[in-house]
Amino acid sequence: MDHIGIQLSKLPFTNLQKKSDLVYYDGPVLSHFTSEQSEYLMFYWVDFNEVNNRWLIKDVQEDKFVSLLKGRLSIRDFLLSFEYESRFTYLADLDLNFETTNVSMIDSKSLTDEYLPKKHVYFEEDEVPSIYSSLLEKYSESYYLETLRERAIYLKIEPTDSVFGKTVSAAKASEFLKNVSTSILSFIEEDFIREFKNLIGDFDQLKRIVKAVQAELSPRLVYSEYGSFEVGISSYTPTLPEDQKAFKDWIKSVLENYKNDVVFLDYESDDQVNRIVNKFDDNARKKIYSPFLKIVNDKSLKLETRTYNKRSVTKYKQTNKKNLERILPQPLELKEKAETKKLISLVLEVKGDTEIKGIKKKELDTGLLFSQPVEEVSIPIDNLTTSAGELQLISPILINLKLIENQKYLGTIDEFDIKVLNNDKEVVLDSLKALLIEAIDTDFESYERPDVMLEKLQSHL
Known part of the structure; x- marks a missing residue:
């Protein structure tokens, strides 16, 4: 069996425990292992000789594993997939005592057909081992939606006049959703940069990661009610490996932080306004708060927000001018026009021993013979x-x-x-x-x- 990839002395996983064989044909083909480093470590059989079996070993995330079990991902695409998890896959030869040799690490993108199953091979529902029933229930449509609704931000707008009852025009509803979405995505960007800029030193890499995070956490409508226009807006929370705890903690809390820093902020409180002024710079506040405060200060609308269980309802009034200007500093007006200059050629009559630097205003007034802009x-x-x-x-x-x-x-x-x-x-x-x-x-x-x-x-x- 040929050696490929970067050679390693051993696998970076300890205390391996088999949980289940997912595909079996004259022996295990695809197996699920756990380790101290990963809950979902997949072993895919690719080759053998007289002594060893060669396995492709991949650390995956829970949601990807569920997608495999539900038939949303083919086995091939599952083995090739990577997002937050490492982009690398491991190859190792294992003997009957589960001792490993010839361990290597390769880029998932470099895997060739000889190491992969055929295309379009999916799991069937009746093939899924029963031990995964509770996991699949966790990811059922109703459970998933309810989880998103529990985390959601609930906002309701209705017109201040009653000409059309409590109905909101489609244009207003569209503008409202756009402003909320822009505010949330801006908060995700600025809060991520603030939190991780020192950890990720390369600014270009940081911006690329921000775009990927924004795509994953893009706001989603999980509840709606019409008449007056009420929506619940939430975001998907991807699972991450344990070694990315800082990212996991931030992702779990970012929507709650947005609620506290933007939606449920008391805009009349000097202390709370001070807190966000100190937390975000002028440009960040403009991106985050300008779209949300457009809704708050729209005189044609009334805005209220509530918690999931409706135990707390917040109604908004126009933001006072002092705090509005502190949150969204206004551009300074130019008090005078920028100084303009011009060149003038002069012909002066002066005394023979006069130096140019010594010419005074009186001599300039009396000795000027000719002047012309040049x-x-x-x-x-x-x-x-x-x-x-x-x-x-x-x-x-x-x-x-x-x-x-x-x-x-x-x-x-x-x-x-x-x-x-x-x-x-x-x-x-x-x-x-x-x-x-x-x-x-x-x-x-x-x-x-x-x-x-x-x-x-x-x-x-």
Whole structure:
């Protein structure tokens, strides 16, 4: 028998106990084992020799196992399936004393036909061993639905006017369901990220997992009543392996947390509003609370929620402005327009010894001969301090400066292919000079290429 996959010293499962043979033909073909690590460990017979039988061994989840027993999954698809469970399958040779050798681990996607049953082979109901009767009852349609209803969020809306009695328009009902669903899915995303961002360091991987979790926990209608429009909204709870306890605990509690943090939150209580403001950042609160508070503050509707057994009913009133603005911070209004800039070319008459930086407002008023807006100005560089010393330029190097969208300065030294963009013109001018000097110094110090920069400088020296 060939060896495939990654070789292991032993199976990662201890204290194996057989619970049942599910398929038997001249010996066990598909068997259910338990271990200290898994309640549903499946052994599928694939090969043998004079000493050993080779088994494909897969750790699966309870709901997948039930799907197999109910004939919803073929045996082949069952062995290939993976979601929350490990994507890996194990191969091992076992002798008559159940001692294992040649243990390997392979990607479930890599399993070939020689290790798999034929397609479209399903369990029949009368083939299921009786020991699984209570498990199947647990997953019966009525039991499953009742379990979802016990966990559900119950919301009822009715119009504030009675023109059409208590009936709600289809458009309003549709908008209401969309807002509730958006709020729940946003809560799942933000609460998962908040809980596990440090555990899952890779942000792209975290986002992929969030999408998968949202798909699994997508809100489902499990109860409805018409006239006034009442719905029960719940989510499916997948089973997870014991080694993913943190995820299991979070999944079990996320819908209850949504009820406490959103649906049953007292929006008039400063303490409760403080709690969610501290728990979620502005962007997360906007995604979670904006759609729900649209329903609460819709003046054409009355909203109430209740518990499963109707022992507690909550009626909502308009959220007070102070707390609404704390939960959903409003964007700041710009108090003044953004500063605009422009370039102007001036011709001034000044005294012969006057320096440009020394020109005062009076001299500007009296000496101005001509002014004109321009799109670009040229600023000369007359000298440069490099590592080779001071360079006095007979012919200045020109910096071309222009404004981009009346806000940013773009400075270029076209001759040397240098550009800088910044809001501050002094930063632009200083940076251009520094880059030019750096390029010249690099050329001076380089012995591996011709003096390209110096060739360009020749015309200025």
